Amino acid sequence: MAASEFAAVEDAVHLVLDRQQLSPNVTRLVVAAPRIAQVRKAGQFVIVRLGPGAERIPLTIAKVDAAAGTIDLVIQAVGKSTFDLCELQPGDAITDVAGPLGKPTELITSGHAVLVGGGVGTAVIQPIAQALHASGVRVTSVIGGRSREWVILEEELRQVGDVVTCTDDGSYGRHGFVTEALRDLIAAGGVDVVYAVGPVPMMRAVAQLTQPAGVPTYASLNAIMVDGTGMCGGCRVSVGGETRYACVDGPEFDAHLVDFSLLSDRLTTYRDFEQQALERREACRIGALSAQAARVEAAAAPTEGAPA
Ligand code: FAD
Ligand code: FES
Ligand code: MG
Numbered sequence: 653m654a655a656s657e658f659a660a661v662e663d664a665v666h667l668v669l670d671r672q673q674l675s676p677n678v679t680r681l682v683v684a685a686p687r688i689a690q691v692r693k694a695g696q697f698v699i700v701r702l703g704p705g706a707e708r709i710p711l712t713i714a715k716v717d718a719a720a721g722t723i724d725l726v727i728q729a730v731g732k733s734t735f736d737l738c739e740l741q742p743g744d745a746i747t748d749v750a751g752p753l754g755k756p757t758e759l760i761t762s763g764h765a766v767l768v769g770g771g772v773g774t775a776v777i778q779p780i781a782q783a784l785h786a787s788g789v790r791v792t793s794v795i796g797g798r799s800r801e802w803v804i805l806e807e808e809l810r811q812v813g814d815v816v817t818c819t820d821d822g823s824y825g826r827h828g829f830v831t832e833a834l835r836d837l838i839a840a841g842g843v844d845v846v847y848a849v850g851p852v853p854m855m856r857a858v859a860q861l862t863q864p865a866g867v868p869t870y871a872s873l874n875a876i877m878v879d880g881t882g883m884c885g886g887c888r889v890s891v892g893g894e895t896r897y898a899c900v901d902g903p904e905f906d907a908h909l910v911d912f913s914l915l916s917d918r919l920t921t922y923r924d925f926e927q928q929a930l931e932r933r934e935a936c937r938i939g940a941l942s943a944q945a946a947r948v949e950a951a952a953a954p955t956e957g958a959p960a
Pocket of ligand 1: 708727874926
């Protein structure tokens with residue numbers, strides 16, 4: 653390979669510069685991606701491929717530092733690819749980070765916005781909250797987790813507005829689901845728009861709450877994506893009876909028009925393969941650990957003829 657080709661390969665690799673564990677299964681990686689950091693807008697995402705042979709997965713650009721040339725990825729470990737990414741350490745590299753992709757969030761420019769984040773959806777609302785705050789909009793973030801240790805990014809969101817934190821077990825903040833807190837905010841009036849990001853049942857419940865109240869609502873759809881460019885059709889969703897591609901037409905859509913049942917069905921399409929990939933990953937790790945233990949044991953064992 654010519655020297656110039658080496659340079660091109662090196663240029664394409666994205667170094668992990670920092671890593672932080674935000675909750676038992678959510679990790680923040682600060683990744684070098686100078687060109688993306690320059691141009692990304694709130695609501696956009698990247699398609700990441702850890703290395704050769706790895707699958708491509710979409711991740712929201714949670715935060716950028718354009719001067720430092722970095723983007724933050726906040727990743728919830730749910731399957732093979734996300735477990736692999738969450739294990740990266742500073743100094744490791746990601747082969748491909750393509751983006752920014754998707755349409756930026758449609759931001760209101762005045763009034764009161766309520767952002768509802770369930771689980772890792774909190775990482776997706778973070779850039780939206782920052783952008784709304786920067787344009788003078790009042791922001792209330794409603795975030796939740798199973799218990800206190802699963803709540804993420806609360807401090808960051810407090811810097812750009814009010815935060816209502818909910819835990820399922822009542823161990824921190826308000827006891828109950830984010831949708832219950834949202835119901836109270838809607839009942840109090842004065843909410844101009846709602847942005848919802850999280851598991852499908854949560855986004856559906858938010859849409860069902862805000863529709864009768866006539867509050868415009870956007871949901872960020874977590875459809876399965878492959879190329880992220882509108883070519884493969886993997887991310888198709890139904891909005892207002894029309895087929896749309898979440899990667900290029902979204903990922904945010906009018907939540908009152910989304911067919912959440914179809915989205916939910918499509919998310920389970922590859923579940924058997926995903927389970928097998930995770931099981932193979934676990935088996936490889938156990939194999940590698942056993943081999944390592946055997947090597948350590950062999951190294952520690954007295955050699956033949958040596959004094960015991
Ligand atoms: P798997 O075991 O392969 O899959 C677990 C579940 O994740 C599947 O059942 C399916 O519902 C979903 N999934 C699997 N493959 C894909 C795929 N290629 N694209 C989308 N969903 C998939 N997660 C985060 O932790 N942080 C984020 O910031 C984030 N942002 C996202 C932004 C967008 C626009 C979308 C569409 C998804 C985002 N996700 C985010 C979800 C993330 O892409 C999936 O959790 C991830 O792809 C799962 O891969 P896996 O191999 O670890 O798990
Ligand atoms: Fe292929 Fe959207 S991910 S069309
Ligand atoms: Mg996968």
